Structure formats: structure tokens, C-alpha cells
Amino acid sequence: MPQFPSLKAVTCAAVLGVCLFALTGAKEKVKSVSKPGDFTSTTIDFGIVCSDVERSVDFYTQAVGMTELDSFDVDASLAQAVGLSDNQAFRVHVLVLGKGENASKMKLMEFKKAPGKKSNQDFIHSTLGMRYTTIFVKDIAAANLRMIAYGSMPLSKGLQEIPDGRFLGVYRDPDGNFVELVGPKAKK
Incomplete structure (x- = not known):
């Protein structure tokens, strides 16, 4: 005589199916939440918390070649109200790559009263989260020499050619964050 599943098993399977269907449908909705015209800028600015902000500003301006635009203070109450800190004030140093309104901006800051903890920086897969910054240069050989002169040695044995020829x-x-430089070797 054939065995039929119990009512409890059928109910559980139905509930699971409805949940999976709902989750799949939700994913589809998330894909279409925004449109390209919803943004006022196509540039993403990003912030890095540093152990020594002056040293990091020096590295990114002298070795990488960015320009410091300005700096501004974020008071403790605003920082707490928007969820950025636990009532810690801080100063943000704004660096820019290039000129114009579409130039990428890097915001460097330090919390002297509440220094952050270092994450595992052995490899990009060692810790979750934003792991590296890519900067596109016109002459990779010159950029490489600038980094070496500053004291930041490449992690590999020399520059590595990637499939597109760059x-x-x-x-x-200075805090061990990965900085990736990509570009052609300038023709002489």
C-alpha cells in the first residue's frame, strides 16, 4: 500500500515553498529600485579611518599623487546622530584624484580618543569588507618608481602585465591597506 506524506510534512513543504518564492520575488524587486538618473553624481567618495592621518595624507599626496582639497570637522553630536561614531568628533581630510566635479574623493580621518583596531591585511580575502583601492595611472613605470621612492614596495616581483596589456x-x-595601481607603460 503506498505511503502518503503526513499533513504536517505537506504543510511544512508548502510554507517553505511560499517563503522561497517570496524571497526570490523580493530579490527581483531589489534589482530595480534605482535608475541611473536617480544619482546626482556618478562618482563614489569613500572614507578611510587611519592610525595617523597626517602620515596617510603624506602617503596619498606624495607617493600616489593625489591632491589635498580641504578638511572639515564633524562634531560629536552630528557624528552620533547619523551613526558614524559613538559621540566622537573628528576631522576629515579630503583628497582628490584629478580635477573637476567628477574627480574621485578620498576622505581620511583619525580618532585619537577612540583608535580603531587593525584588521587582518595579509591578503584581500583575509577580512570581509572593502579591501583595496584601484587607481588608474597614465604611466605605471613612473608611478611604481614614485611608490618605491616613498618606501612602499610592490607586493609582487615587479609590475605584472594583465590580459588587456596594461x-x-x-x-x-601606512595602515597596510592595499593600493592597486593600473596603467600602461609610457612609450618613450
Whole structure:
């Protein structure tokens, strides 16, 4: 005589199916939440918390070649109200790559009263989260020499050619964050 599943098993399977269907449908909705015209800028600015902000500003301006635009203070109450800190005030140093309104901006800051903890920086897969910054250069050989002169040695044995014919060098900033430089070797 054939065995039929119990009512409890059928109910559980139905509930699971409805949940999976709902989740799949939700994913489809998330894909279409925004449109390209919803943004006022196509540039993404990003912030890095540093152990020594002056040293990091020096690295990114002198070794990488960015320009410091300005700095501004974020008071403790605003920082707490928007969820950025636990009532810690801080100063943000704004660096820019290039000129114009579409130039990428890097915001460097330090919390002297509440220093952050270092994450595992052995490899990009060692810790979750944003892991490296890619900067596209016109002359990778010149950029590589600038990094070496600053004291930031490439992690690989020299520059590595990538499939599209450009070259890649990976370095570390003063806090050990990965900085990837990509570009052609300038023709002489």
C-alpha cells in the first residue's frame, strides 16, 4: 500500500515553498529600485579611518599623487546622530584624484580618543569588507618608481602585465591597506 506524506510534512513543504518564492520575488524587486538618473553624481567618495592621518595624507599626496582639497570637522553630536561614531568628533581630510566635479574623493580621518583596531591585511580575502583601492595611472613605470621612492614596495616581483596589456602593481598604505595601481607603460 503506498505511503502518503503526513499533513504536517505537506504543510511544512508548502510554507517553505511560499517563503522561497517570496524571497526570490523580493530579490527581483531589489534589482530595480534605482535608475541611473536617480544619482546626482556618478562618482563614489569613500572614507578611510587611519592610525595617523597626517602620515596617510603624506602617503596619498606624495607617493600616489593625489591632491589635498580641504578638511572639515564633524562634531560629536552630528557624528552620533547619523551613526558614524559613538559621540566622537573628528576631522576629515579630503583628497582628490584629478580635477573637476567628477574627480574621485578620498576622505581620511583619525580618532585619537577612540583608535580603531587593525584588521587582518595579509591578503584581500583575509577580512570581509572593502579591501583595496584601484587607481588608474597614465604611466605605471613612473608611478611604481614614485611608490618605491616613498618606501612602499610592490607586493609582487615587479609590475605584472594583465590580459588587456596594461600593468598592475599592488602596494600598501601606512595602515597596510592595499593600493592597486593600473596603467600602461609610457612609450618613450
